[in-house]
Amino acid sequence: MDINYCRATADEELRGILLLQQKNALDSLTDEEKQQEGFVTVIHTFDLLKRMNTDCPHIIAKVNDKVIGYALCMTRNFGTDILLLAPMFETADTLLPGKKYLAMGQICVAKEYRAQGVFRGMYTYYRQALEKDYDGLLTEVATNNQRSLNAHLSVGFEILQTHVSEDISWELVFWDWR
Numbered sequence: 001m002d003i004n005y006c007r008a009t010a011d012e013e014l015r016g017i018l019l020l021q022q023k024n025a026l027d028s029l030t031d032e033e034k035q036q037e038g039f040v041t042v043i044h045t046f047d048l049l050k051r052m053n054t055d056c057p058h059i060i061a062k063v064n065d066k067v068i069g070y071a072l073c074m075t076r077n078f079g080t081d082i083l084l085l086a087p088m089f090e091t092a093d094t095l096l097p098g099k100k101y102l103a104m105g106q107i108c109v110a111k112e113y114r115a116q117g118v119f120r121g122m123y124t125y126y127r128q129a130l131e132k133d134y135d136g137l138l139t140e141v142a143t144n145n146q147r148s149l150n151a152h153l154s155v156g157f158e159i160l161q162t163h164v165s166e167d168i169s170w171e172l173v174f175w176d177w178r
Contacts, residue, residue, distance in 0.1 A: 005125035007057035016067030068113045071122045072105030087165045104139040131177040143169040
């Protein structure tokens with residue numbers, strides 16, 4: 001299996017991201033699947049995804065031109081576009097004064113490609129592509145998404161704070177690249 005890691009450049013790739021996002025959305029999975037496989041909380045519109053991609057192209061993993069994984073890039077410019085994430089940016093600005101950070105808007109790997117290094121591969125590519133411009137990468141993971149939290153900690157993220165936003169408990173995590 002030949003996995004290609006790259007930045008998203010075409011609308012077709014963005015549609016591939018949205019398809020994968022829908023398949024792994026909180027309301028598309030059983031409770032057992034959520035617990036075992038993880039899930040994504042936010043569903044993006046094509047317009048927002050494209051605007052984010054224009055600002056900072058997303059990281060994708062592809063096999064035979066099919067998107068099998070993605071890690072969204074979200075600059076501070078989008079801090080108010082997704083209401084659920086606005087508190088993350090406010091808190092980060094307080095906890096990371098002087099840091100130029102990028103927010104990882106969401107990461108997901110197609111079920112049939114999990115536990116094969118794709119998650120780590122996307123984050124490795126993410127860092128190589130963006131560490132010259134940013135001090136680190138910020139994201140938050142729902143505390144009940146243990147699979148995702150463990151995966152983030154394994155690549156180098158550290159927990160900054162636990163907080164509640166819109167009745168969801170979150171771990172705010174940061175990967176310091178300096």
